[in-house]
Amino acid sequence: MGTGEPVSAHFSAVEITEAIRGLDATEFVRLRRIARFLARFSTISPDDLVQEACCRVMEETRLCPREMQLVPFLAGVMRSMVSDAAKALARHPERSLDVLAAKGRDRSDDTMTAEEVLIALEDEEVLIARAASAKRQVLGLFDDDVVAQIIAEGIMEGLEGEDLRALTELDKTAFASKRKLIRRRITKAFPESAKS
């Protein structure tokens, strides 16, 4: 140590690009599964989610700390994209540019056509209604399984870890199985926003 320039706390654009390219096949599968899951709550397709998340880190719009694992970091970027896009549309329809940019990244300019503005405005109401309806639908998926319903509702209310498990009185294995069941039912019940 002590020679050369100090190492940055974040990966550079070149480093992160190589690191993403160097992920193994299992991690690629994991990324796609996460994207497929998140796309169920978004108007963005799974592949567009992955591509936009990668672009944000490769362009250093989102800086990845060196101590952070790459796949969880990319998952976090995708998660905030889905969440931010929905919030932005609900509060400021004009910010739906983000969503449109994510949909068509190849476009050379950032201008919206009149048609796109209309679509964005329609999307706003659609997304607000979609959140309320999605929440109802999710809970409705477990009408036949009170414990799963309690877990899903608990998660939505912000309960975590042991607090959540204590609510159900399940052991760790049974609790993990219920969470898996919740994810599978959601995956089955909600279509992806666009097939990829």
Next chain:
Amino acid sequence: MTANRKDDREALDRLMSVMVDDLLNMPEEELIAETLSEGHNPTEEAEAIRAVIEQAARACGQSRLKAAKNAVAAGRAKQNQNVVRLDASAARQRLAAILAQNVDSGVSLAARNQSQLSDADVFGMLADLKELGIALEKKTPESES
């Protein structure tokens, strides 16, 4: 009403996060088994993501290249703003004036014989002198007295 709508979104966000965490922590065998059980081929899934990543890398590479080109162009434009454009005759006058002010500066005799210099030589010499830090000093009332 707005608060409820916001709460619904946040509730879904929380559920999303927990489910994504489960996927992140899922052991490899289970991940592959679940992928297959949902009717997806893991090899094809991995290849599809590899292609998406390559597309992203290309797009970002091009965008970095474009930004670098713009930066170079902007630098050149700024440099050009600082360059005083002279015609050949003005350049000769300027060179003569600098040489007159710097008789003892060691500039060669040949350089002083401007009539034998081409326009290109004159411009070249002005550039060389500028690089050496020899420029035409502005006359002040004090220096004239």
